[in-house]
Amino acid sequence: MVLTQALSYTALAVVAAMVGGVIAITYPPDAQMESNIQHFAAGVVIAAVAAELLPEVHERAPLIVVLGFTIGVVTMLGIHKLSETIEKREFGGHFASASGLLITVCIDMLIDGVLIGVTFLNNPDTGAIIAVALAIEVLFLGVAGVVALPNDLGVARKLAVPAVFGLLLTVGVTGGVLALDGVTGAPIAIILAFGSAALLYLVTEELLVKAGKVPETPVSTTLFFVGFLTIFLLDMLH
Template identity: 85%
Template sequence: MVLVQALSYTALAVVAALVGGVVAVYRPPGPQMESNVQHFAAGVVTAAVAAELLPEVHERAPQVVVLGFAIGVVTMLGIHRLSKTIEKRDVGGQFAGAAGLLITVGIDMLIDGVLIGVTFLDNPDTGVIIAVALAIEVLFLGVAGVVALPQGMGVLRKLSVPAVFGLLLASGVTGGVLLLEGVTGAPIAVILAFGSAALLYLVTEELLVKAGKVPETPVSTTLFFVGFLSIFLLDMFH
């Protein structure tokens, strides 16, 4: 069953989110280490989109790719503006300082989950690679979500944040598979193109922007390309 297979690989990302949260609570990474992880994750996600998602969809429906990609960009810009508005209005009570980030990541987790589910419906081999790539991305997001929380917050409450990220991801996978199973053609192509735009937005406007706040080093730059190449190696041996 596709849903079981998709959720079994999504479990990697759920565990990665929790591991990231635990690391952030007990041994938060320094700025340089965080930048290194961001570079690696950016390379992995970029390769997954460039090598696995867009080429396959583009061959089948190039016009649809443009439409889905445009919708994805507009959606992510809207989510970004929403997060900024929430931060300015100081919404969220105890989570006020991190509310914008948490809501943005939460929506991104739902989108990523749907993307994983759809890729497993379309091509299970591609689904495995996307799930692994997103597990690395989610590891960083688990760290970022916990680091953004107030210092005085309890450990269990902090760890509830990456746990919710994982739940949203699994919910997106479940919803994507159940709602779109049996659907083929243009609707699937639109969703894959939409998801590709969302992932590239995350790379360019979140991962690399935050990584750029720390001076570049040969190690961090190299890790981007190591992450990129790792997807090709995974594809070769899968």
Template identity: 85%
Template structure:
């Protein structure tokens, strides 16, 4: 039952990835539009972490939380380094220019999927909010993944990228629920802390860093707070 519920909400993210891919192919966004989307997604993810994940780990054993955060930060730094190494070595053949990004996002999708699954096991209401927040994140990643590909790659191959992102996310949800169903205590706390660190890293080192390459505008700044407020309102109404 939990798996079905988790996958039903994860379907939002799978569809969002495909929509992002279609948008990138049909109407490639300019730098300012990308920045606006990144600001909005950053506000959404930060609100999800602040309103949903952090309260769930606040009263747990401090050592467990610190361990989870440390593993999360170390993992994300490792993924970042892997991405840079792949880019320097020009690995990937036809996809060489985008290989680092694609592999990084693919790993991130698996991690996010496990996080969604665990939050549904721990608290289904939290799981819904995290799934919605990550659907918005995945929409941006679907756009970014397709834009990063060489222009001469066909439409089918381009759409395969967000499709794989969605499948990896769903695989992470399935694996997380099946592996951790019935587990309580420290393992769940570690994963929630790990997920919080991973999402905060995504915001600070990916979304906002890339958004900062474009001059700030009142619209982009406002969209950050609109995204933040949207998740808080969803939390109160759910």
């Protein structure tokens, strides 16, 4: 029952990834549009963490929270380092120019999937909000993944990238629910703290850093708060 519910919400993110890929192929966004999307996605993710994950984490033992956050930050720093190493060594053939980004996103999809699964086990209402927030994040990642690919790749091969993102997210959800069903206490608290740190890292070190390469505009700044309010109000009305 929980797995079915979690996968039904995860389907939103799977569809969002494919929509992002189609948008990137049909109407490739310029730098300013990408920055606007990144600001909106950043607001969405921060709101999801603030409204859903942090209240759950706040109730746990401080040592458990510190451990989960530390593991989350170290993991994301490791993924970032891996991405840089892969890009410098130009692995991946046709995908060499984007291999670092693609591998980073693929790992992130697995982590996000596990987080969705765990939040549904812990609190289905929280899981629903997190799944919606991550669907918006995945929409952007679908765009970013396709934009990073070489122009001479065919449409089918380009769309295979967001399809893989969706598949890995689904695998993460399924694995998280099946492996942790019935588990309570410290393991769940560590995963929630880990997920909070991972998502905050995504916002501060990925989305906003990349968005900052384009001069800020009133529209991009406003979209950050629109994204935040969208999830915050959705949480209030849920």
